[in-house]
Amino acid sequence: MAIKAEPTFSLKDQLFNATSLSKLSDALDQTRLRYQRKKFEKEILDAFPNLELKARIDWMVTVLAGYLPDEFEAAIEILENALPSPLDPKKTDDDFGEFIWAVPGEYVARFGCTDLHLESSLDFLRKSTMRFTAENSIRPFLRRYPEETMRFIRRCAMDNNYHVRRLASEGIRPFLPWAVRANVEPKQIFEVLEILKHDNTRYVTRSVANTLNDLSKTDPQKVIQTLTDWQKQPSDEMTWVIKHALRTLIKQDHGGALSLLGYPTDPQFELSAVNASTLIFVGEHLSYQCTIKSSVSQRLRIALRVYYLKANGSHSAKVFSVKDTNTSAGETIKINKTVSFRAITTRAMYPGQHEVEIVVNGIARSKRSFQLCQPSQ
Known part of the structure; x- marks a missing residue:
């Protein structure tokens, strides 16, 4: 329900x-x-x-x-x-x-x-x-x-x-x-x-x-080519325009968009100490922790992707930004992210199995399942 x-x-x-x-x-x-x-x-x-x-x-x-x-x-x-x-x-x-x-x-x-x-x-x-x-x-x-x-x-x-x-x-x-x-x-x-x-x-x-x-939703390559040309006349405002224009492609882990913004599409990192909630009630928060060790100097865009259960039994993904940072070789980043599962007018909550994963520069790792339960009356 x-x-x-x-x-x-x-x-x-x-x-x-x-x-x-x-x-x-x-x-x-x-x-x-x-x-x-x-x-x-x-x-x-x-x-x-x-x-x-x-x-x-x-x-x-x-x-x-x-x-x-x-x-x-x-x-x-x-x-x-x-x-x-x-x-x-x-x-x-x-x-x-x-x-x-x-x-x-x-x-x-x-x-x-x-x-x-x-x-x-x-x-x-x-x-x-x-x-x-x-x-x-x-x-x-x-x-x-x-x-x-x-x-x-x-x-x-x-x-x-x-x-x-x-x-x-x-x-x-x-x-x-x-x-x-x-x-x-x-x-x-x-x-x-x-x-x-x-x-x-x-x-x-x-x-x-x-x-x-x-x-970008119909011709991503043309948009990326256009912004690549525009980037040749750099300014703070142009940097903002490019990032804002590519937001949908970035959420879709589009390699060309990531590269244009300076994120390597083959990030070198190690993931450890992953811990995520296994059972939460509607109205509570999903808790997710992990440790990311950067193997080289690189720019990382770290996000959490939550797969919400839908009425028909399929899942709908939503991406939550966690951290955008330039790292040095060997640098360790500790992630501690919470996501609210409070019912809102724009998203219905369906009790059952949901999923969550960490995403680094478009590379998804360590998908975990958790149960969302209806609160007791």
Whole structure:
């Protein structure tokens, strides 16, 4: 029987509620729109209890459309006048904006993705992304008007505003969470990333790394070759980008990714004194100890891989970082790692046989089994 924690936090309620909606209403009040504010807000809020996060955005767009002019250009003029001031252009990160400002962009994505309104819609998204990212709103345009929208994306990549530059990368991510696939050709994505690779803001370079991480899931060799070329112009930020971009491949013990980050794929070491829990209860911690002796001077990435039992009897692996270190010949490293088996909302715990092993530079050793038991009542 699965053991899973009950949710104690609701992101949808934190992001979309009466308070956040009032900010949109306050802004609409400052435009020429004449509407019944109380009716508008009640119509939206009455439906919220039955809607998940993205469905709430969709519903707000539906209701908003009923109060805006039928003529699209007149509607987006009102929405543009309702937008708050742009986010601080002097910052370089951690200036995401408020989620309620996703609504104008999503309105444009739904009603402005047409031949007639393409130019004005893309212009609006450039402005709105300076308030809240239009990474989701741009995707219908990429799917329906790929050539025109990619020209827009390339202009965004060279924009003075870093929020607009980030849209160029984040908007074309192959596997952007919560979003439909943009279906942009990988070659075009790499071309945009070449423009952005030395951006002076972490907000943009993180997006570049995330996009490369997405691409690594379908074409790891191309990503590794690209980063190998980029590494020829070293900097602290480029080192960070490469490491962040390769995180999925590193967890998969990909030899090319390990080598690029300076880890030998044939590490020379001796493993001893392995000790792991053999029986734990849900809510307790798995305990794992061992000693690793490095035979030569080398860089080691040490991780613990836990194989969680699934409902169908198979196992799902999750990697936990333990230590990243440069070692000298003969150096001994003592490992003492614990992993929580407390039930959480994102992972159900299934009593039965689980497994754990130590992984050094992608080389797995000493897999051990342990029993996870249901706590006594």
